[in-house]
Amino acid sequence: MMPFCNANRFDRFFCDSVLLIKLSWAETQIFELITFIPLSIILLDTVNVTAVSYLYIINTILSLFSIPSQHKTFSTCSSHFIIVILVYLVTTLMCPLIFSPRNQLMEDALKAGLKRRLMIFKKQFLT
Known part of the structure; x- marks a missing residue:
């Protein structure tokens, strides 16, 4: 639990963890790492899964023998x-x-x- 100072209020209507960290008067590096590392892993995992799946799709399309079928599949x-x-x-x-x-x-x-x-x-x- 982070200790907060002042009135514990910020002038935003969207609650963001960065704003909560700024309100804290304690050392916040650990809290920043606790939020940054899992979010980075999730982002990189989703991007990697998407990229790998598209590489497989492109590889499969390029392995088709006829050029018209490659063109039709790429357009789809x-x-x-x-x-x-x-x-x-x-x-x-x-x-x-x-x-x-x-x-x-x-x-x-x-x-x-x-x-x-x-x-x-x-x-x-x-x-």
């Missing part, structure tokens, strides 16, 4: 491969956008960025 598997890439990459990149809209600073930055894009668009295409 490519949509699934794209979805797997989207799940691994895009979902991770979208997390800050999903969990941050209530954060006023994030909302202000998003509005300012959209206004700049709109002004650039108007200058380029409407003048």
